[in-house]
Amino acid sequence: MSESNRVAIIGAGPAGLMAAEILTDKGIGVDIYDAMPSVGRKFLMAGKSGLNITHSEPTDIFLNRYGDNQRLIEMVSQFGSQDIIKWMADLGIEAHTGSTGRIFPVMMKSSPLLRAWLMRLGERGAVLHTKHRWQGWNDLGGLIFDTPEGIRTSSPTATIFAMGGGSWKRLGSDGKWADIFNKQSLETIPFEPSNSGFLINWSDKIKQDFAGAPVKSIRVGLGQDLISGEFVVTEKGVESGAIYTLSAKIREQIKAYGSAKLIIDLLPHMSEQDILNKLSRPRGKQSLSNYLRKTVKLSGVKLALLYEEIDKAVLQDMEKLAWRIKSLPLTITGTANLDEAISTTGGVDWEALDENLMLKDYPGNYCAGEMIDWDAPTGGYLITACLATGRIAGLGAAARILEQ
Ligand SMILES: Cc1cc2nc3c(=O)[nH]c(=O)nc-3n(C[C@H](O)[C@H](O)[C@H](O)COP(=O)(O)OP(=O)(O)OC[C@H]3O[C@@H](n4cnc5c(N)ncnc54)[C@H](O)[C@@H]3O)c2cc1C
Known part of the structure; x- marks a missing residue:
């Protein structure tokens, strides 16, 4: 195939589809390729x-979620939450703001939004080629695709790569593109898990009785700085919510010391003294579990964590117990698999890209x-950054074509 003045977009996730949106809006023809069916x-x-x-959340706080990545911050400030709400509305999808400030499509699921998006792209002439796995470039600089009909090549005027990070490979983003880039002397940064779960050597009791249990209304952190939130106990350790928010810090501690010490305040609404006052009431013949449930309302997974992590002597000493309820240590022994991470860092170095992401x-x-090396917590910041960078790459490719 030879496509003059067409753009090839490789990878049909939110970043690639947003690039297609920008290009087709300017009347530029696009072919969108994806390895998956x-x-x-x-x-x-x-x-x-x-x-x-x-x-x-307010723009300054929102942009702060991207750390000190000024280039990404600039791109997100050009296409932030208000732009996304408007863009969804143009597709007929109303936005809903949850109690935590997170924004969702009102129907919550992605499918109505994706359907409307693909329909609009189709109406604007975008051509979708599924089961087309990009394999690299041929000697003439053309794109090579492995397809069910055999190898196909394409020579577009511009190409936008949007092949995702290196996790959840069953959904298509296997990160194998990095090997192709590296072979072409386009050195990439190794993928690392972000917003990922972590490993804890749980007892069989926790694994059997509490895997999947949410630990709600706690404060958690590394050292003194605790954040409010919740997380989920898994068979292998912990994940979700506050754990994702803390994941960069936890990874740093694991790298430096081989393990990380997570501190949990199981009863953030009570002071240590309040807890001790309640625990000083006569226990009588009640079991410790009943007593803790009645006096300070500790039960279920929170109680199990307390029993898991402190020794019997502490359980009998109410002063120490009150202290531990406010600062329960959990030892994290490692990071869950890269493939299980919600997102990955690493990939294309910003240094390799110009201001248009070329x-x-x-x-x-x-x-x-x-596929670009950036990090952000969960909370909508990941897809926002994918849409914002897809937009910049689309604008860059459009300008290149329109200049010709
Ligand atoms: C369980 C889960 C929940 C999440 N929840 C949220 C959330 O609520 N909010 C949020 O902001 N983010 C969330 N994320 C993260 C978000 O989904 C990703 O950051 C986002 O999808 C990345 O978009 P992308 O377009 O860069 O890549 P992807 O969406 O990964 O798309 C890349 C595409 O490229 C294709 N591809 C890869 N290699 C090739 C190749 N060689 N040839 C052709 N095609 C190829 C893949 O098949 C894929 O379709 C979640 C992620 C997971 C796993």
């Missing part, structure tokens, strides 16, 4: 328990989405 699989998975697409050494080739 259907598109947006991770986007659909993200919507399984509610697609948290962006966040309503590969400096490969003019006409752009990158977008999670």
